[in-house]
Amino acid sequence: GAGVSQTPSNKVTEKGKYVELRCDPISGHTALYWYRQSLGQGPEFLIYFQGTGAADDSGLPNDRFFAVRPEGSVSTLKIQRTERGDSAVYLCASSPDSQTGELFFGEGSRLTVL
Amino acid sequence: AQSVTQPDIHITVSEGASLELRCNYSYGATPYLFWYVQSPGQGLQLLLKYFSGDTLVQGIKGFEAEFKRSQSSFNLRKPSVHWSDAAEYFCAVGPPWGKLQFGAGTQVVVTP
Known part of the structure; x- marks a missing residue:
């Protein structure tokens, strides 16, 4: 497709899982x-x-969160030892360069940690 | 520190009526300001942005916003809303390279 694609769209996992x-x-x-x-919050x-x-990783909440983009295209966000507080919608966005200010967002991956 | 305040959590407006969504920001440097819209089942979409120049900016879908430096505001307006404008609207501030600070959003409901 032409837009930003995120998978999975929904993920349910248990506390402590990767x-x-x-x-x-x-x-x-x-x-x-x-x-x-x-x-109820903004992104x-x-x-x-x-x-x-990674030009700026200052928003990662702690060392359980890690992201890679090995070939400059697809990216993976990795969360270790998940906690219930990690439940949220994780949004990915891309931009043709870093100066236009226009971000194109995917629909997000909804993570639920039980 | 940068922050964005959207005072209205929820707004109900009649179809055809005008709409104004408020946004106040705090930013240490020259602000780059954005409005995004999030419709159900869709990703966030940029409505408009302000970097510099004319303080009244036009965006897509008939929206406009006015930057007022003295009031630290960047309010979004539309003269006549359509049912398809029902969505959540987010104001954001940040540098153009995309580390944006978003407000908590304003949910807009459009009634017939």
Whole structure:
């Protein structure tokens, strides 16, 4: 498709388990972002990639969260030892470059930790 | 520290009536301001942005916003709403490279 694709759309897991969320950005977009949206809140920044490298990971809440983008396209957000507080919708966005300010968002991956 | 306040959690408006959504921000440098809309089953979509220049900016779907530096505000307006405008609207501030601070959002309900 032409838009940002995120999989899975829904993930239910148990506390303590490991989770991976995938983001496939719009082809040719060099910048990629992860945000987290909790119920009733606006999106909260997690990490931003320019190409393969993480340009800013200051929003990752702790070392249980990690993200990669090894080939400068698809990105994976990895959460270790999940906690109930990690339940949220994880949003991925991409941008053709880092200066336009326009982010193209996917529909998100809803994570529920039981 | 940067922050965004959207004072109205929920707004109900009649179809054809005008709409104004409020946004106040705090930002340490020249603000880059955005309005995004989130419709059910769809990703966030950019309505408009302000970087510099004319303080009244036009966006998609007939929306406009006015930047008022003295009031630290960036309010969104539409002269006549359509039922399809029912959605959640988010104001955001940040640099153009995308580390945005979003407000908590305003849910807009459109009645016949």
